[in-house]
Amino acid sequence: MSLESVLAHFKQWNREGDVMEFETSSATVEEAAHTIGVIPARIAKTLSFRGEGDKSILVVAAGDAKIDNKKFRREFGFKARMLTPEEVLEETGHVIGGVCPFGLNKEMDVYLDVSMKRFNTLFPACGTRNSAIELTCDELFKYSTAKEWIDVCKGWEEFEFIGTVTVNNDGL
Secondary structure, three states, rough: HHHHHHHHHOOOOOHHHHHOOOOOOOOOOHHHHHHHHOHHHHEEEEEEEEEEOOOOOEEEEEEEEEOOOHHHHHHOOOOOOOEHHHHHHHHHHOOOOOOOOOHHHHHHHOEEHHHHHOOOOOOOOOOOOOOOEEEEHHHHHHOOOOOEOOOOEEEEEEEEOOOOOOOOOOOO
16 A cells, blocks of 8 residues: 555656565665665665654655754754654554655655765655665655755764875875
């Protein structure tokens, strides 16, 4: 049922044919990266939190990013508390390992973390433990109807630049 709601969601942009289904699991960041053939950081993981009152929120972040509790509290004004697997299924309509900001059961506020902006494209899940779609950051923002880009993650900045080091004749 969950994949069908995501396909219906993407149909409005004629993108349902771009949803990929795999023979192997893509339920974790590592499994998805291996299945798709990309580095784990390019997997766009969707995290679900209790919001204020009875409303839940989704934060989509790069696969190598972790929630920074201080940044989260500063951004939202409350402590980061993740939903239980049962609550995630009830709120989103998607099982853990397939959670995405598309084709949701209930209207939810979606936020995108800046940890993803370093990539041209990312791969969010599509409602099942063996599906994904390749999207640009702009497409992810549009298709998820995100409210805004936020900065609530840590652990990814130290891996932002991978390049070469040039040493001169003095060893400097």
